[in-house]
Amino acid sequence: MEYLDFELPIKELEDQLDKCQIIGQESDVDVTNTCKQIQKKLDETKKNIYKNLTAWQRVQLSRHPNRPYTLEHITTITKGTFLELFGDRNFKDDKAMIGGLGRIDGQSFMLIGQQKGVNTKMRQFRNFGMANPEGYRKALRLMKMAEKFNIPVVTFIDTPGAYPGLEAEERGQGEAIARNIFEMCRLKVPIICVIVGEGASGGALGIGVGDRVLMMENTWYSVISPESCSSILWKSWEYKEQAADALKLTSADMKKQKLVDDIIPEPLGGAHYDKETTFKTVEQYIMKAYNELKDLSTTDLVAQRMDKYSNMGEYKE
Structure with missing residues (x-):
């Protein structure tokens, strides 16, 4: 440990x-x-x-090397029924973004998420969970496939951000993320998003638009990381703790601002202290969300999703 x-x-x-x-x-x-x-x-x-715990300490817990990553969540809660699908049918297969079909409690789901890797070699292979445009296009291809066969979608968010490299920008990183946000708003099947680690910037939003957005207790969700925020405002990473507090990025802050729908509790010490309990809890919250959505008509489902995001940020003077 x-x-x-x-x-x-x-x-x-x-x-x-x-x-x-x-x-x-x-x-x-x-x-x-x-x-x-x-x-x-x-x-x-x-x-x-x-x-x-302070906001910065929760950020540290979300990055704990022993914390279960997306693929571990998926393979455990689907009990070996997960069938991974590859490629965006345009450029190549992005290893930072995984997706495929699996069954949870007898119900088929399209499961999509960012995968960081469990050791140095795997982290390099997975590009540290930072997807390229082809990763987001693969995710969208799988969502459209799910819509075609009326299969609900579950996304697992755990990324420090979309890959900022020159080649990613050349292949249309911004357009790929924007296209996903646009298409997820009007997808005609239930979408459940689960933040299992870091939820940073557009990299998270690219698979983060859903009917239910669930956030694990010791995770964070923000437009920018505390370190990057500190480096912009104070020209130094030394103020990252202060930045974390100011950003209001914890699960409690997100729920208070009505930007997420529910908080998934973790075992004392974090998800890595008792993975079995963590996986069971995540599965229960996913099925609870699905049961709330499954009987809605397509029209009501999309309308409620649009209203949910349209109402964010409203205020009265």
Whole structure:
């Protein structure tokens, strides 16, 4: 297990507990009471730390290297029924964007999402979850296929942003994202979006327009990352914590601003502490959202989606 800076007190207590248990196993000394005391202190420390997380600490948790990524979510909740589909039928297959068909609780879904990779080699292969235009065009091709066969769509958002390289701009990165937003607004099947990690900029919006937008507890959703915001406003990354607070990018902030529909709770310490529980919870929230949408007519479904996004940003003076 890897620990973030603010989790070091937890690491120290867990190390103490491990040593105490080893002493008990390797000697005749009764360390039961000592282990119980350390465990009690450990539980209290965890509650105190995770109950009072700052916006920047939640950003750090969303990037935790042990956090489950999109493909792990998909393969687990579909219980091995996921069939991946490839290519945008125009340029090539983008490995940063994955998609395909799978069944959740007996219902077929088109599942689409950004995949970062679990180690250095895989992260390079997946371009760190930063999709090129062909990735967004692949996603749109799969959404249109889902619409043709009346299959609901689920998207998993986890990206630091769309790839900003010259070749991406040459192939129409902005147009690809804008086209996806336009087409998702009027897609004639239910769309459920789940933010499972980072939700940054247009890279997230390119697959982020849905009837229900669900946000996991320790994730963030914003037009810009705290580091980039800090570098623009203060000409330095040193103010990233201040920027994270100002951006109001946490799940609680997003729900308060009515930009997401629901928050998916995570186990104490984050999704990586208990992946099995995390996957079950995500599956339950997806099915709950689908059951709320499945009986709507196509006209009502699209109209409600359009009204939802039209009402965002309204205010009274």
